[in-house]
Amino acid sequence: MQHNWSRYLRLIVGFLIATTGIGLFFGQPLLGLLTGLIIYLIWTLVQARKLYHWLANPTTADGAPESLGMWGDIFDGLHKMHQHHLLTRDRLVAQINRIQESTNAMRDGVIMTDSRGILEWWNGSAEHLLGFQRQSDRGQHIHNLIRTPAFKSYFDARDYREPLDMRSPSKPHIHLQVQISLFGDDDRLIVAKDVTRLFQLEQMRRDFVGNVSHEMRTPLTVISGYLETLVDNADDLPPKWRRAISTMDQQASRMEALITDLILLSKIETGENTISDSTTDVQALISQVCHDAQALSGEQQHEITVEVGERRLLRGDESQIRSAFSNLIFNAVKYTPAGGRIDVRWYTDRQGAHLAVKDTGIGIDPIHIPRLTERFYRADPSRHKETGGTGLGLAIVKHVLLNHDGNLEIQSRIGEGSTFICHFPRERLVEVPPERANTDLANH
Structure with missing residues (x-):
């Protein structure tokens, strides 16, 4: 390039x-120089005019304008850049079309919005699942349509981090699972999956469990009676029947x-027990549950200690919270050997409120911990039969905590006991009213 420029300058x-x-031959050297400059300027303007018309509409001709010298090289260089640009554009358009075709072939709805939620693009499944219309909805805010x-x-x-379950705004019979991902400059990629069949199967399972449980309760009550x-009249029965009757009564x-x-878990899952915003006195609740746990311990003489922090008021459904706390504390009693220690602690920090139930039992192999909250999962079937547990206690705890925006943490090792911690978000804590705090201090 430098060599060509030097050559053009010399020319x-x-x-x-x-x-x-x-x-100079005609005795007018300045006039000759001026004439040469004018001729070169006119030629340059003519070439610039060609360049202007070609850049204004480069597709009118198959090739670049013809010229000589520096302008010829400029036209050839621009023509090559233009051809390269066209090839790159065609390749990118083909890739975009292929991506759009593959995305349109998906059964899941895919939507792209900017950071403000303005709709930029969506596939055909999104039109079916969410009712979008390609001609009129582009540029609309997504909240105007959903x-x-x-x-x-x-x-x-x-x-x-977690998907959202919702009904389709245009087809209420369709249940969707929506997952959003951030990309670019806070833009959103929204994927809507049709989970209607899974929802119906789950609803069928819940209805079956609930209905069967209710139907079994009446005949079982009669049998138990x-x-x-x-x-009560075992003394009047033949000796060979006494053990059979006792075993039947236990079962x-x-x-x-x-x-x-099962009925309680079904109500919690189906939302029959509406979550109330009442205030629960955690100290009174834990004291009552631990009193019942001491009675359950009986002759095993477990040592149960209770520690409750200052902020002890929790917003939520008291009956569900009682079910969760009692399941954890009663499990500690059932699975801790006689004379063992059970520590129940309620405390708060920046993250929220926590109930920790720690026992000195034989512990659980960490391999079982991820599945402990599944229905009927048994880490140790032999222990389960001895204690008479239903295998639903931790499942109830998990669903209660989900209903209260919390989660369950399990820490355990074989031979070192177990610790179950209920975590509640900070928003669930309620400040103790001054008059109530003064009354509690006076009572103590």
Whole structure:
């Protein structure tokens, strides 16, 4: 490039020297130089005009304008850049079309919005699942088309670790699972998956468990009643029947406990127990549950200690919270050997409120911990049979905590006991009113 520029410069200077020499031949060297400059300027303007018209509409001709010297190289260089640009554009357009075609082939709805929620693009499945119209909805705010309050809160919260379950705004019979991802300059990629079949299967399972549990309760109550009568009059029965009647009574009691837990879990899952915003006095609740736990311990003489922090008021459904706390504390009693220690501690920090139940039992292999909250999962079936547990206690705890925006943490090692911690968010804590705090101090 530097070599060509030097050559062009020498040609221009040579041309001007030649015109000056011609002018000198006629006794007018300055007129010859001026004439040469004018000729070069006119030629340059003509080439610039060609360049202007070609750049204004480069597709009118198959190639670049014809020229000589520096302008010829400029036209050829621009023509090559233009051809390269066209090839790159065609390749990118083909890739974009292929991506759009593959995305349109997906059964999941895919939507792209900017950081403000303005719709930029969506695939065909989004039109079917969400009712978008390609001709009129482009450029609309997504909240104008999806008016579900839960979706607006999910979209604005910017916490997309968990998906959102919702109904389709255009087809209420369709249940969707929505997952949002951030990309670019806070733009959103929204994926809506049709989970109607899974929802129906889950609803069918819940209805089946709930209905069967309710239907079994009545005949089992009758059987338990007769068995209780037989146990009370065991002295009048032949000796060979006494052990059979006693075993039948124990198993009937176990079945009653199982059905009670199934009905409770079904109500919690289906939302029959509406979460109230009442205030629960955690200290009174824990004291009562621990008193019942001491009675459950009986002759095993477990040492149960209770420590409750200052902020002890929790917003939520007291009956569900009682179920969760009692399941954890009663499990500690059941699975801790006689004479063992159980520590129950309620404390608060910047993250929220926490209930920790620690026992000195034989512990649980960490391999089982991820599945402990599944229904009927047994880390140790032999222990489960001995204690008479239903296998639903931790499942109930998990769903209660989910209903209260919390989660369950399990720490355990074989031979070192176990610790179960209920975590509640800070928003669930309620400050103790001054008059109530003064009354509590006076009582103590």
